[in-house]
Amino acid sequence: PTAELQAADLAHHLHPFTDHTELAGEGGPRIITHGEGVWLWDSEGRRLLDGMAGLWCVNIGYGRPELGEVARRQMDRLAYYNTFFKTSHEPVVELSERLAGLLPDGLDHVFFANSGSEANDTAVRLVRNYWARHGQPERHVIISRRHAYHGSTILAASLGGMASMHDIPGIPVPGIVHAEPPYSWEAGADLDDPEFGARAADAVEEAILRAGADSVAAFIGEPVMGAGGVIVPPPGYWKRVQEICDRYGILLICDEVICGFGRMGEWFGAQSYAIRPDVMTMAKGLSSGYQPISAVAINARVAEPLLDRVGRFPHGFTYSGHPVAAAVALENLDIMARENLLGHVRVTAAPALQTGLATLRDHPLVGEVRGAGLVAALELTADKASRRPFDPAGSVATRVRDLCFERGLVTRAVREGLVFAPPLVISQDEVGELVTILKSCLDDVWAAL
Numbered sequence: 001p002t003a004e005l006q007a008a009d010l011a012h013h014l015h016p017f018t019d020h021t022e023l024a025g026e027g028g029p030r031i032i033t034h035g036e037g038v039w040l041w042d043s044e045g046r047r048l049l050d051g052m053a054g055l056w057c058v059n060i061g062y063g064r065p066e067l068g069e070v071a072r073r074q075m076d077r078l079a080y081y082n083t084f085f086k087t088s089h090e091p092v093v094e095l096s097e098r099l100a101g102l103l104p105d106g107l108d109h110v111f112f113a114n115s116g117s118e119a120n121d122t123a124v125r126l127v128r129n130y131w132a133r134h135g136q137p138e139r140h141v142i143i144s145r146r147h148a149y150h151g152s153t154i155l156a157a158s159l160g161g162m163a164s165m166h167d168i169p170g171i172p173v174p175g176i177v178h179a180e181p182p183y184s185w186e187a188g189a190d191l192d193d194p195e196f197g198a199r200a201a202d203a204v205e206e207a208i209l210r211a212g213a214d215s216v217a218a219f220i221g222e223p224v225m226g227a228g229g230v231i232v233p234p235p236g237y238w239k240r241v242q243e244i245c246d247r248y249g250i251l252l253i254c255d256e257v258i259c260g261f262g263r264m265g266e267w268f269g270a271q272s273y274a275i276r277p278d279v280m281t282m283a284k285g286l287s288s289g290y291q292p293i294s295a296v297a298i299n300a301r302v303a304e305p306l307l308d309r310v311g312r313f314p315h316g317f318t319y320s321g322h323p324v325a326a327a328v329a330l331e332n333l334d335i336m337a338r339e340n341l342l343g344h345v346r347v348t349a350a351p352a353l354q355t356g357l358a359t360l361r362d363h364p365l366v367g368e369v370r371g372a373g374l375v376a377a378l379e380l381t382a383d384k385a386s387r388r389p390f391d392p393a394g395s396v397a398t399r400v401r402d403l404c405f406e407r408g409l410v411t412r413a414v415r416e417g418l419v420f421a422p423p424l425v426i427s428q429d430e431v432g433e434l435v436t437i438l439k440s441c442l443d444d445v446w447a448a449l
């Protein structure tokens with residue numbers, strides 16, 4: 001019974017990123033029971049269109065029996081063995097080889113972990129290891145960006161640039177410098193303006209110089225910033241950031257935890273923006289969330305101290321390359337290829353989502369609609385001309401989000417905006433339903449203001 005589950009949850013379960021007083025005030029969490037395609041059902045039988053693919057991760061959609069079958073077979077055969085020291089197993093070998101075939105040229109070696117946070121921690125250890133093995137241990141600073149989200153471990157939270165994540169003593173740890181993101185809405189700029197693209201990229205150089213170029217190990221960024229509010233790079237941004245990294249010899253880490261595995265219409269966001277990363281981190285869509293697994297891919301430059309020199313890199317997780325997770329990831333990649341989900345995103349889903357949301361541009365609450373591939377954001381504003389936000393205390397975005405939930409649509413509020421990242425399998429009709437529900441909620445919140 002729902003009420004019993006809710007009471008037990010309130011009594012014992014600590015939720016990530018949750019205001020527990022608010023949760024208790026609402027009588028406990030909504031209990032999600034099952035899913036199919038882009039749809040979820042709760043314990044009271046209500047159906048929800050999942051406009052967020054869980055946490056930007058259920059790329060192939062819910063309810064794929066093949067993945068359960070693969071997991072079961074792998075558990076029966078070899079439920080666990082580690083990849084430390086000198087052992088390996090079929091699923092991890094096959095997955096490494098498969099990823100090397102999909103990754104942009106040059107990224108040939110893959111290390112596995114369980115979460116995006118661990119992948120980003122690993123990336124930082126790898127790039128710092130690279131410079132230390134090259135006799136430059138002072139090159140340890142990582143340039144990241146304000147508003148970014150890179151995970152929740154102490155290091156990943158430090159890499160992130162959300163003020164709320166730094167509101168705990170000891171975070172950010174030393175050695176992280178944050179640059180301004182290419183956030184046109186906040187900067188009062190036009191997203192399509194190449195001049196803004198150049199200026200935004202120059203913010204990365206400013207951060208490098210602030211840190212001291214000789215102390216910088218790497219720059220980390222998502223091709224399109226996701227949880228930070230779907231911050232889409234303006235024209236020329238990535239080309240110039242790449243040039244800046246090259247000029248200072250700084251390694252470039254692409255966090256592909258959200259952009260990877262089809263969300264941008266290519267296997268990786270780096271391919272959509274012609275970025276040449278030295279290191280790439282991935283998670284979420286690697287298994288479409290069916291198993292916890294993440295990976296870090298590196299090029300020959302970063303791999304050289306690991307592969308060609310005597311000595312070991314003291315880093316790894318008990319479940320690095322877990323056989324069941326690796327087998328499930330492989331099946332997930334098979335499904336993506338078999339169903340041509342990248343093509344579906346490019347030809348159907350992304351155009352439907354972007355044009356559908358664009359119809360809300362003139363809504364009195366909406367200041368901007370932006371997106372890339374199958375992620376999008378609506379920026380809400382109290383005044384379109386000045387881009388003035390609503391009073392954050394009475395967050396209008398949160399009200400729209402909550403009403404959407406009641407009317408059967410999952411979205412997420414980020415600052416005074418709403419973000420969308422549905423499963424890649426979403427159909428044109430389902431996008432239509434998403435837009436219809438969203439519009440009715442915007443209308444009613446607007447009317448009630």
Ligand code: PLP
Nearest residue numbers: 115116117149150151227257258
């Ligand atoms: N990097 C990005 C871009 C993310 O969006 C996230 C999670 O949302 C992470 C890293 C952290 O991944 P995880 O929650 O698996 O640790």
